[in-house]
Amino acid sequence: MELLEPQTERLSLRRWRDEDRAVFAAMNADQEVMRYFPKRLSRAESDAFMDRILAEMDECGWGLYAVERREDGAMIGMVGLHRFDFGDIASGVEVGWRLNRRYWGMGYASEAAAACLDMAGMLGMERVYSFTAGINVPSRRVMERIGMEYAGQFDHPALAADDPLCRHVLYRKEFCRQIL
Numbered sequence: 001m002e003l004l005e006p007q008t009e010r011l012s013l014r015r016w017r018d019e020d021r022a023v024f025a026a027m028n029a030d031q032e033v034m035r036y037f038p039k040r041l042s043r044a045e046s047d048a049f050m051d052r053i054l055a056e057m058d059e060c061g062w063g064l065y066a067v068e069r070r071e072d073g074a075m076i077g078m079v080g081l082h083r084f085d086f087g088d089i090a091s092g093v094e095v096g097w098r099l100n101r102r103y104w105g106m107g108y109a110s111e112a113a114a115a116c117l118d119m120a121g122m123l124g125m126e127r128v129y130s131f132t133a134g135i136n137v138p139s140r141r142v143m144e145r146i147g148m149e150y151a152g153q154f155d156h157p158a159l160a161a162d163d164p165l166c167r168h169v170l171y172r173k174e175f176c177r178q179i180l
Contacts, residue, residue: 013065079112
């Protein structure tokens with residue numbers, strides 16, 4: 001399936017390249033970047049994650065993209081769409097992001113995520129979710145900035161009940177469908 005690659009004024013969302021692996025692994029091992037995730041990833045775990053991302057891109061024609069700044073070609077992180085399934089809690093497609101901390105606070109996550117939501121709407125998706133640990137205020141702000149609505153809370157099924165990251169918030173974006 002041909003990969004859709006959204007563009008914004010400042011960013012290119014593209015397929016991952018082998019040369020991105022080291023930058024991706026460094027980001028996934030960064031304590032501050034991974035603060036709201038269960039753990040930092042080893043190089044092998046990061047590479048395996050990228051392999052899963054690439055497989056989903058090949059299957060769907062979209063996915064979690066490498067994000068590159070158009071002005072200088074810097075690979076700044078990952079933003080995109082991903083299928084998830086939490087059983088009775090929620091399942092579907094999420095929009096998510098993870099940026100190298102050098103690029104925080106510049107509006108890149110919101111810009112790229114909004115482009116992914118636009119693409120999801122054009123693809124005919126009925127809704128897209130986003131979720132994070134309830135204490136992750138920066139990501140919650142991005143969700144609100146890109147027009148997602150708060151949809152509730154849940155305990156992440158992969159985390160222990162006493163884990164400070166267990167309680168998650170769920171946001172969603174519903175797309176209008178015209179009936180002809």
